[in-house]
Amino acid sequence: MGSESARPNQTLVTEVACPRCDSRVEVSMPDRDAEPTVSPTVAAFGDHTVVHCPAEHKFWVYFC
Numbered sequence: 001m002g003s004e005s006a007r008p009n010q011t012l013v014t015e016v017a018c019p020r021c022d023s024r025v026e027v028s029m030p031d032r033d034a035e036p037t038v039s040p041t042v043a044a045f046g047d048h049t050v051v052h053c054p055a056e057h058k059f060w061v062y063f064c
């Protein structure tokens, strides 16, 4: 029996700019091929995450 070494579960993180104040905010990516698209409003498509910048602006990041 060979022992397989478990790979570290690496969290993919990217930086996006807040659409309102341009602050850089880190968001985690669902997968490495995802392309983050920042949106100031919610839209009903695809994987997305809600992000709050340091100035408390709320925006959405979509992954297509």
Ligand SMILES: [Zn+2]
Pocket (backbone or CB within 6 Å): 018, 019, 020, 021, 022, 023, 053, 054, 055, 056, 057
């Ligand atoms: Zn902001």
